[in-house]
Amino acid sequence: MNSLEQAEDLKAFERRLTEYIHCLQPATGRWRMLLIVVSVCTATGAWNWLIDPETQKVSFFTSLWNHPFFTISCITLIGLFFAGIHKRVVAPSMYPLQNRVLFSVFQYSCSMSNCISRIQHVL
DSSP states (O other): OOHHHHHHHHHHHHHHHHHHHHHHHHHHHHHHHHHHHHHHHHHHHHHHHHHOTHHHHSOHHHHHHHOHHHHHHHHHHHHHHHTTHHHHHHHHHHHHHHHHHHHHHTTEEEOTTOOEEEOOOOO
């Protein structure tokens, strides 16, 4: 394979990587918004649960039963993390980092804007 074919393949791979990451952006934005909303709901419910004077007087499960907003939002947040929301939120930044490690083996570099270039070693 000559250098012109290699450059063409490299540019095609760079375009495909950029296209793939841009396709992830809308879904990632929705996952981030969902995580923010559920986190705020959990924090608000936790605050209300902690400042309630009845919480200290009753058992733990009774206090959770008395605060269904906190209980449901906390279960939802835990469920989202078990479903892998933490991976979906960081997916667009994860692929260039993984590719950077792979490209370094072949003496290429990959920037966060998905630009691939050959590393020049000076002897």
